[in-house]
Amino acid sequence: MAYYPVPPKRRLRVFAFDPSLTTQLDTVAINQLTLAVPWEAVEPGPVGEYLEIVDVDPASGAAYPPVDLNDPYLLAQDGLAPAEGDPRFHQQMLYAVAMLTIQRFEEALGRRVLWSVPRHAQAGLDRWQYVQRLRIYPHALREANAYYSPEKKALLFGYFNARPQQSALAMPGGLVFTCLSHDVIAHEVTHALLDGMHRRFAEPSNPDVLAFHEAFADLVALLQHFSYPEVLRHQLARTRGDLASQNLLGELAQEFGQAIGSHGALRDALGRRDPHTNTWQPVEPDPTALSRTSEPHARGSILVSAVFGAFLHIYQTRTADLLRIATAGTGILPAGALHPDLINRLAQEAASAARHVLRMCIRALDYCPPVDLTFGDYLRALVTADRDVVADDTLYYRVALIESFRRWGIYPEGVRNLSEESLLWQPPTAAEAAALTEALGDAAVLRGLCPDWGLSSNRRAVFEQAEKNQEKLQSGLFTPPHPAAVRALGLTIGPDVPGSFFASRTFTDYPTIEIHAVRPARRIGPGGEVRTDLVIVASQRRRGYFDPAIQHSVDHGQQAPPPADFIFRGGCTLLVDLDSGAVRYIIRKDVISEPRLAQQRQYLHQQWLPAMRGTYFGSRGDGKEEGLAEPFAMLHRHGAHS
Structure with a gap:
């Protein structure tokens, strides 16, 4: 019998952003990608080593047939073609984007990822239960919501009827599936991966904890945009190499945001759209924003802006020589389209910088305290983790992060200054x-x-x-x-x-x-x-x-x-x-x-209504914790939804 080697990758087609961009002439050519995900033995569902997709719709009582990615016809054509109306494509896209996100974490950490243990597990021998697969439900909710459930060890995606502010942005009443948003999928999978490493990061002991969960999930989704060459070249050409201007790479969940009534994407790391004038304005660093912002998504957006701002500065530093060459030293680009060779080189530098920043963000998780995390703690983790990998920071990644955090008013506690040496975690006495x-x-x-x-x-x-x-x-x-x-x-x-x-x-x-x-x-x-x-x-x-x-x-x-x-x-x-x-x-x-205890007491007493406390951090006082089951369900349902 002939022997054939096992392929290293499985190629699957997905939407680069979400279905809405396929209906626009400017973006239709870039909105379909073919992802190469790690090859593994999968059963219909798909069901693999890490994931199990279960496609039942409780609202309608429907159970959709599972896609078989091993079908010869699908293998021959890189999976199903993107289609909003085919539940099997929904399953395929969820699997592909989730597996790619898992791969990013494993590459950065140098080890395979594990899902978190059930929350009802108690201290003592034989206390943990192994969770092999994260379950994913493509059509679990009939509402504008998608969330990670620590209790079920599952991702639940919703679908809903659009209600846009402008009919030109989305069809009023049309169905919007959150499981077809590349950004929403990456965001929710990141919640599950982060929970697998730090399960106490879902407990809001200070204003930064839940905000960090949201910010980190947004950062992973944003920085993954830069790993797709066709999308990156398209947006660089459209912005003439200026990634600080409005572009798709800095936006999250365009269709979702428009469908729930926003004037633009659900979130934007680069700017804000004025609801009165409908004009986009770049966001400027505000060192006072943190002191007056407590809602987790809004507070998390400050951390996203700080990290993304550092990335943009790194990109500008890495491409300064290219622009000097292209402009004969003037720094002023000529009118008209940029040369394709320049676009390709800018894309290479942007992709390389984004890849390094994403790995910095993920590696830093091993350098975080396991409880009561603050944004300042995360800055110290970023600096220390990167110093362990690259002692000589010739491209000034760490300096860019420190400066950007300072511009947004994010300071660690217990340090004398913001020098790299002061920010490094210390050894024991x-x-x-x-x-x-x-x-x-x-x-x-x-x-x-x-x-x-x-x-x-x-x-x-x-x-x-x-x-x-x-x-x-x-x-x-x-x-x-x-x-x-x-x-x-x-x-x-x-x-x-x-x-x-x-x-x-x-x-x-x-x-x-x-x-x-x-x-x-x-x-x-x-x-x-x-x-x-x-x-x-x-x-x-x-x-x-x-x-x-x-x-x-x-x-x-x-x-x-x-x-x-x-x-x-x-x-x-x-x-x-x-x-x-x-x-x-x-x-x-x-x-x-005692100061930490007093700070947590004050925060919980002032910021959370008594009715909500049990949902987030309740306890019966006898050691058997309750609550903490669905912190993201309510969090995602209120405000920004995802």
Whole structure:
């Protein structure tokens, strides 16, 4: 029998943006792409290693036949042709864009991704349940909404009748499918991927947490635009190389935004359209915007503008020599269309810069604290993670980010200035390092804890191995107890533990400590050198009360803990050098910090109505958390919808 090699990629056709651009002469030629996604064995659905698409429509009671991507006719023509009215194409597009987004994360992290564990799982042995596939429902909702469900481990996409402000933008009453928006798909998949790495980022302990979730999902969707050469060349030609002007690459979900009554795209990283004059104006950095903005989408847009603004500056720096050559040094482009060769070179530089910025954004996730993230923390994570890969920042990517964050008024806490050296996360003190080595073990022990977790690893085996390593580390902190090492993590098991802490089920004399993750962080430098760190993520929780008097009474053992009003968490991310066993960075949020507790109490009390608190961070106070199930369903339904 003849042997044929397995193809590396599966080619599938999709909309580059959404169906509406196919009905416009200016964009019809670029709105159909053929994506090359990693080849895998798939069943009709499609159902593969990471995803399971289930196409049922609860509103109508319909169940649509699943597409078979292995059908010879579909293989021969790169899948189904884009079609708004064919549910099988909806399934195909969801699979293709989701798999491409997953690939971006795996390339940046150097390991396969895992979905988060169920939220009802409790601390203790055998507490986690492996989730192999993220379920995707193309027609789950009959409303203008799409969201990621942490409870169901699923993406739910809606469809609705358009109600545009202007009939020229969309057909009034026409059906709009959110599952056909390239940006909405990438955005929602990113929510699921981020939740798989940091499941506590869905808990709004400060104004930045949910805003970061939305901003990061937008950034992934935006920067993916620059990986499509035909689209990139088209928009560069239309804008004459000026990516800071209005263009499709800086916009998200054009059809969705117009269909719900906006005058333009759902969100725009570059500018805003005046609803009264219907004119587009570029957005200018405003260092005061953060102080007066609390709604997660609006606040997240500030972070998006900061990162995207840095990308634009990098692009302008990388292309300055091309423009000098093209203009004989004047810097003024001649009238008329730009030469195709210049467009191609500009596109190469824009794609390269976007690819690097996207990888910076994803890699930084391994350098974030596991709880209570702020935009300033993320800036420090960006700078530190990139410094580990590219020590010599000759193209000034990090400087561009620092400057752009400053222009938008985003400052980290606890730093003396905005120099690169000040923003880097710090190693532990000598005493902390000694305590951690005693508790965690030397380099040989830590290398044994590093999961065999690469791009070709078996995901279930990785999950099971990581779970065992988490249990080993947890036991190592308690048998015998290492209070100094635990304090170095920003946690506590000391003799004066406040009464608001939850008792451990396994180590009953101590408060519980949760080891979230034990994973490798792999990075390949520009010279080809490979560096692998062990990332250890731990957290601890205690009961929080809106009445400070009750908090004081419980913490000092003057009364038994009543049901908590909210959960207060501390945690730490360690990056350990596997060659030496030394802890390189210790990134922590102190669980016994009274100022942090007071800040969270004030934020939750002022910003959230009592009826909404249970939806986002409710607890029964007995250690069995409730709420936290669908933080994105309500968040996406109100305001910007996605």
